[in-house]
Amino acid sequence: MRRPTGLLVLTTLGLVLASCGQQAPQPAPTPTSGNMVTLTLASPLAAFKTQGLPTGPDGRSTVTHLKIKVKNAQGTYVQFNGQNVYQQNGAQTFLTLSSTQPNATVVLPRGTYTFENIGKDNVEGTFLAYGTNDGVDLTQGSSTINLQLHALASEGTTTFADKFKWKSVATQETLDLRLNVLNAQGTVVPTGDYSGIDYQVVDAQGTPLNGVAEVLAGSSKLGARVKVIGTTSTSALFIKATTQAWQATGAETAAPTTFSKTFSIAFDKTGLSLDTQAPQVTLNAVGTVTAGQDITLAGTASDDGDLMAIRVFDGSMLIGSTDAAEWGQNGVAEVMFTPGSGQWSLNWTPTTSGAADLLVIAADKAGNEGRAQAQKALQFLKSFGATSFVHSVAIKQDGTVIAWGSNGNGQTDVPAGLTNVVATSTGWNHSLALKQDGTVVAWGQGSQGQTTIPTGLTDVVAIAGGANHSLALKADGTVVAWGNGAQGQTAIPAGLTDVVAISAGTEHSLALKQDGTVVVWGSNGYGNLNIPTGLTDVVGIAAGHLHSLALKADGTVVAWGYNGLGQTTIPAGLTDVVAISAGIFHSLALKADGTVVGWGDNDDGQLNMPVGLTDVVAIAAGYLHSLALKADGTVVAWGNDAHGNLDVPTGPYLIP
Numbered sequence: 001m002r003r004p005t006g007l008l009v010l011t012t013l014g015l016v017l018a019s020c021g022q023q024a025p026q027p028a029p030t031p032t033s034g035n036m037v038t039l040t041l042a043s044p045l046a047a048f049k050t051q052g053l054p055t056g057p058d059g060r061s062t063v064t065h066l067k068i069k070v071k072n073a074q075g076t077y078v079q080f081n082g083q084n085v086y087q088q089n090g091a092q093t094f095l096t097l098s099s100t101q102p103n104a105t106v107v108l109p110r111g112t113y114t115f116e117n118i119g120k121d122n123v124e125g126t127f128l129a130y131g132t133n134d135g136v137d138l139t140q141g142s143s144t145i146n147l148q149l150h151a152l153a154s155e156g157t158t159t160f161a162d163k164f165k166w167k168s169v170a171t172q173e174t175l176d177l178r179l180n181v182l183n184a185q186g187t188v189v190p191t192g193d194y195s196g197i198d199y200q201v202v203d204a205q206g207t208p209l210n211g212v213a214e215v216l217a218g219s220s221k222l223g224a225r226v227k228v229i230g231t232t233s234t235s236a237l238f239i240k241a242t243t244q245a246w247q248a249t250g251a252e253t254a255a256p257t258t259f260s261k262t263f264s265i266a267f268d269k270t271g272l273s274l275d276t277q278a279p280q281v282t283l284n285a286v287g288t289v290t291a292g293q294d295i296t297l298a299g300t301a302s303d304d305g306d307l308m309a310i311r312v313f314d315g316s317m318l319i320g321s322t323d324a325a326e327w328g329q330n331g332v333a334e335v336m337f338t339p340g341s342g343q344w345s346l347n348w349t350p351t352t353s354g355a356a357d358l359l360v361i362a363a364d365k366a367g368n369e370g371r372a373q374a375q376k377a378l379q380f381l382k383s384f385g386a387t388s389f390v391h392s393v394a395i396k397q398d399g400t401v402i403a404w405g406s407n408g409n410g411q412t413d414v415p416a417g418l419t420n421v422v423a424t425s426t427g428w429n430h431s432l433a434l435k436q437d438g439t440v441v442a443w444g445q446g447s448q449g450q451t452t453i454p455t456g457l458t459d460v461v462a463i464a465g466g467a468n469h470s471l472a473l474k475a476d477g478t479v480v481a482w483g484n485g486a487q488g489q490t491a492i493p494a495g496l497t498d499v500v501a502i503s504a505g506t507e508h509s510l511a512l513k514q515d516g517t518v519v520v521w522g523s524n525g526y527g528n529l530n531i532p533t534g535l536t537d538v539v540g541i542a543a544g545h546l547h548s549l550a551l552k553a554d555g556t557v558v559a560w561g562y563n564g565l566g567q568t569t570i571p572a573g574l575t576d577v578v579a580i581s582a583g584i585f586h587s588l589a590l591k592a593d594g595t596v597v598g599w600g601d602n603d604d605g606q607l608n609m610p611v612g613l614t615d616v617v618a619i620a621a622g623y624l625h626s627l628a629l630k631a632d633g634t635v636v637a638w639g640n641d642a643h644g645n646l647d648v649p650t651g652p653y654l655i656p
Contacts, residue, residue: 036086037138039106062187063119063128067252068095068147071114078108096123110139117147118252126184128152130246130254151193152254153245157182160241160261163322165339166306166365168266169237171230173365174216176324177263178223179241191221194245195256199224202240206262213237218324225324234267279303279370281310281362286374287514289350298345299372301337301362310335310344313359320346383503383542384618384656385425385432386627386635388465389584390643392620393424393431395654397633401433406643411444423656427465427504434463440472450483466504466543473502479511489522505543505582512541518550526562544582544621551580557589567600583621590619596628606639617655629653 070078079090085107097104113136119129131148163176179197181189197220201213212234216225226239240262247257282299289295297320301310312320312335320335321327322344327334337344350356358374386394391405391412399420403412409429418441423434430444430451438459442451448468457480462473469483469490477498481490487507496519501512508522508529516537520529526546535558540551547561547568555576559568565585574597579590586600586607594615598607604624613636618629625639625646633652637645 035110036107037110039108039138040103062121062185064099065120065123065125066097066149067118067120067123068097069093069116069118069252070095070108071116073112075114078113080106108138112137112139115145115147116252117149119149121185127248127252127254128183128185128187130248130252150246150254151189152183153181153189153194153247153259154184155247155259155261157184157186158259158261160239160263162263162265163337163339164307166265168268168306169228169230170268171228173228175213175226175228175237175239175265176223176322177226177239177241179221179261181221181243181245189245194221194243196243197221197224198242199226200240200242201226202238202262204236204238204264206238206240206260209238213239215239223324228267230267230269232269234269237265237267239263276366276368277304277364278368279307279362279364281360281370281372283358283360283372283374285515286356286358288354289352289356291350291353294347294349296345297348297358298343299360300342301344301360301370302342303362303364303368303370306365307337308363308365310337310360310362312346312348313361314348314350315357319348383423383425383462383464383501383540384579384581384620384627384629385423385464386620386629387622387625387645388426388620389428389467389623390625390645391426391429391431392622392627392637392645392648393426393433394627394629394635394651395421395424397652397654399436399654402649403431404647404649405645409445413443415441415443422654423463425463425465425470425504427470428467428506430465430468430470432463432465432470434460438475442470448484452482454480454482462502464502464504464509464543466509467506467545469504469509471502471504471509473499473511477514481509487523491521493519493521501541503541503543503548503582505548506545508543508548510541510543510548512538516553520548528561530560532558532560540580542580542582542587544587545584547582547587549580549582549587551577551589555592559587565601569599571597571599579619581619581621583626584623586621586626588619588621588626590616590628594631596626598626604640608638610636610638629655631655 072078079087080092081087081090082092084095084104086109095106115133117131120127129149129151131150133145133147136145159180163178181194183189199215199219201209203209213229214227216227240260242260244256244258246254248254279301281301284298301307310322311318318332320333322335322337326332335344335346356374360372362370386392393403395401401414401418401421403414411429411431420436421433422436425432427450433441440453440457440460440463442453446452450468450470459475460472461475464471466489472480479492479496479499479502481492485491489507489509498514499511500514503510508520511519518531518535518538518541520531528546535550537553538550539553542549550558557570557574557577557580559570561568567585567587576592577589578592581588586598589597596609596616596619606624606626615631616628617631620627625637628636635648635651635653637648
């Protein structure tokens, strides 16, 4: 994986000038039209990013203007008439190209010229780049000229420091020094615009020293590793980095100039100290990852003494390190660390998808280690919205839909030709279907707008039907609602984002967020909105008539709202739950072993699971009946059959 290098590297920039015309003598004080050449300056300023120039926070180049001065063979600057046409003693003394106007036409007498190219962040702004082309011959007709441009370095802003900001060093320790050659704006100067670095161990006056430290092999333009030796007389260590870089020599002139930066650090003669305190290290939350898709891992690290290294592991494999000696070995990338803030980061490309098994180890100079493990990513559940009242709707394995039960409002009249369905949901007297293309189809009772799909609704990934309202979850994590909103059940809370699941009750709505928390809105007549304090790590939700359920990542269930028939009284010891469903007055839970548990109202046998019911993979609770989808694609029903709720059509049905 490519190691991050800060801002992009500035290389030579070419501006294309095309000339045409007949051969003519050197520019004359009073040129005639016959010896003039029209040049087209085609500047790549509009595409600076692809040229490798330094970029700002918005990804655009910090160099946005080129100021071009032209000298003739006699060394005299030529002038123009304000329209880029040569004019002796004209008012225009330079040519200007910009990222918004990258092209210009210029007229010059035939001759030999020098072009001075001055890069700035605006016409009279900060001087950031410079280059010249000397002795350019424009006497022979058409020619192409690549104008040279180099980033300018600033000795004052350039930094040379150790990566972890150690307080001192002792014998046999290795310093990891980083050189950042910067320009006047603090932007990193590309390595191509300064020479190789000469690293030397010196005394306080800059005189080279032997026997005090050793610059190790592998040092580069980005820094050096230095092995500390020291002597009994050593109180501090000095390392000097010397390079040649382009620097300003005037307001708009520059030349390659040699300069040095010196790093110093106190030397601990004894190297003896008692440090038993492990570093503190954190790893920001990481969700599921996708193979081949870059992500940035980040966290913090600190120590009461001096940090030595930060390493990041995926399982047992080292994927990132602050130790330059480990970079590139089996794909190990650089862990970036900012001592002042204690922030670390690593750009990583996972090789497998799913929950990442990440571990971060921070070590100090005494060998103490602090560790941080990625929190287990929440695995959110898909719902089986086959029923919620007195009719049922399910998807066959061929993507078609079958409905049964009460049909007083056309709720089981599946639209002709409905195919490619991936999810269904039912309200009291209406039905919803989500298609593979992210669109929603509705049928049944629509007197309160519950079947009137909002215009332009696309990119839907989940649906939920309430009594007389409907919800849709979009791929961007936002929720759309329509239908009866008299109790606020369609009034989506402002700023609700990062939603991963939805459920609709009679007059209230639920949303599960990516962080495992639950949001609820609508009627609160029976405590429907009173989410238990501290409810987190939720992976599934279900809204019933006047109550709600939440399934936690540890396999336990939490309930709130109306409990007149025991629908929120969770059976003692209920664990290992993998799915939940809330009916009108009863609740269901599916356990990891494929069995079903129910509680609440049982007047019509809706809790009387058939004997030997196993291998269940999804459940749905209606008004007076219940459904279970088995691993073989069959649906089992029990409870009240007054409306044909138990007359399940032949499958096999799609497993969510």
